[in-house]
Amino acid sequence: MWIPDHLDPDGPRYLAVVKALEDDIANGRAVDGMALAPQRELAYQLGLSVGTVVRAYSVAQQRGLIAGEVGRGTFVKGRAGQAETRFFGDGSAHQDSRKAGTIDLSVNVAPPLRQAERVGNALRAVANATELPQMLRYGVHLGADGQRRALAEWLDRTSAGRYAPSTDRIAICIGAQQAIWAVCSSVLRPGQTILAEAVTFAGIKSVAGLLGANLCGVDMDEHGLIPEALEEACAKTQARALYLMPTLQNPTGTTMPEARRAEIAAIAQHHGLTVIEDDVYGFLAPDAPPPLASLLPDRTCYVSSFSKSVAPGLRAGFAVLPPALTRGVEAAMRASCWMSPLLTMETVCRLMRHDGLDGIVAQRREEARQRLEIAESVLSGLFPKIDWRKARFHLWLATRDWVEAEQVVRRAMEAGVLIAPPDAVATERASPPGIRLCLGSPPDTGDLRSALMTVRAAFEAGDPATQICSTI
CATH class of the missing domain: 3.90.1150.10 (Aspartate Aminotransferase, domain 1)
Incomplete structure (x- = not known):
């Protein structure tokens, strides 16, 4: 049964427990499948409150270090377990x-694409384009100007003019997941907190765990995040960021009404939160209220992709960034993949120009x-x-x-x-x-x-x- 020999004296106690577990996994003292002490027992052994140990176990689970099994307890996920074989x-x-x-x-x-020939036609057009040699070279980090312009025009048209960001705010990414990671890595440091809906997209849990950030859930109702709960969470955690999905939220499917969006935007503004608005399912709800980003453009990163609307194999996504975050996201892109996906986004842009995307x-x-x-x-x-x-x-x-x-x-x-x-x-x-x-x-x-x-x-x-x- 795993119980740490010692805890680092500096920093929050729950993070000291997590660090001790990480160290013991790295040095082989805690191996895959080893049981952890029950939370009350570990709290007694270490002289900590039960709440501190509960929080430590929660963060450890977010980071993929442990897993709980109903009726059996909590167990270490060693290096093999952290590969998430299941x-x-x-x-x-x-x-x-x-x-x-x-x-x-x-x-x-989404189900397998029935209109795959439309994507095939767009791919062939890219392969035969006179610009192909240039697209095979290294490009700029945030995307080619023409592609960013096409995305800005598409957002304006599909939102009926309710959301029309400028071209210079758009960053082209390898799917929405990379956009989320790039934004989070530019605003969060280990030990800092990001808020999210109480049940949320698994991808933000992965990002928070990799960055060593704390993910704190905020209570919801049938309209999404509860404003009073968000206020309380901001006061308790001193959070730096908020991730949410106002339209067809994953997993609950709720769509936040316009008045609620305005309340959430006002709270985010008051507490200085960087908001990450994930709108990957927005294409399914053309009558949804305007994005939160239209209410709070200087604090909201609007993120989406074409994985659900077209095909995940394209790995084509984007973010609309507040000017203050452009440099940080650009640095994250440069460090992770150097540049945007020129060929796949050009394929999407050709679908946009020739009405293939609307049909899909x-x-x-x-x-x-x-x-x-x-x-x-x-x-x-x-x-x-x-x-x-x-x-x-x-x-x-x-x-x-x-x-x-x-x-x-x-x-x-x-x-x-x-x-x-x-x-x-x-x-x-x-x-x-x-x-x-x-x-x-x-x-x-x-x-x-x-x-x-x-x-x-x-x-x-x-x-x-x-x-x-x-x-x-």
Whole structure:
């Protein structure tokens, strides 16, 4: 059982516990699978409060150092365990963990692209372009001017003029994940805090862990972040940044009303927060309120990509930056990949210019609507409070507690349906319990319906008094 020999005398006590664990993993004293002392016992052994140890375990879990198992305890993830051989990123699994006949509801992606020929045509046009030799050379760190201009015009057009950033604020990235990392690495230092919704995108958990930052969840309701909870979190944590997804939030699917966005923007301004607004699902909700970035442009980094709307293999994303962050993000880009993805973003730009992108997006919206209708036909009897009107590729099923959520995941997995572990989207154990279903992952709708029937059976096999609800 792991108990540290000593703690560094400097800095917060919970970080000293985390550092001791990191050091012991590095020197081989704490090995993969070793049990950690229960939180109360470790607190007693070290002369710390239980709350301090709880926080230390939470940060260690965010950094991939430990993992909890219901009914067994908490265990060290050694170097092999930290490779995340079972789950990584947004709940997706390594191929060698898949079994024949398994249906995957764990990966939050759009279905296979039916109009792949449009992307193929754009790729061929890039290959035959007279500018190809120049695009094969090193480019500028934040992206070619023509591509940045095309993105600015596309944002203006698709938002009906409600969000029209200038070209010089746009940075082209290798997907939204790199944009999030670049922004966070420029504003956060180890030990500092970033806030996020109480249940959130797994990618921000990974970024916070890699940077040694503390990720603190903020309570939510059916409209997203609760303003009073954000005020309280700012006062308690002295947070530097806020990550949120106001439109079709992952995992809950909530869309923040315009008045709530204005409240959140005012709080962020008052507390000097750098806001990272992730809008990767915004294309599915053209009638959503204007982005938070339009209300707070000098403190908000608006981040999106074409992984959900077109294809993840393109690895084409972007960020709209406040002027004060441009230099820091540029330095992060230079350090990580040197330059923007010229060829793939040129492919996207050609889709924009020749209307291919509009057709693909329209098809994606229709696919999301059809798949949500299938989910409604199977699950609405158990979850009558879900808003079935908002087309999306993920669905949040709230549970009575974390134990029930983990039991449903286990039953579904035993029946051949893969669901991401509940803690994949939780910022901490106090987060609202539930599971996320990814409706776009199965390649066809027949598999989707079959998987959803299995999920329904997994819920019905539990306690008859299960709370059936869907809101935070």
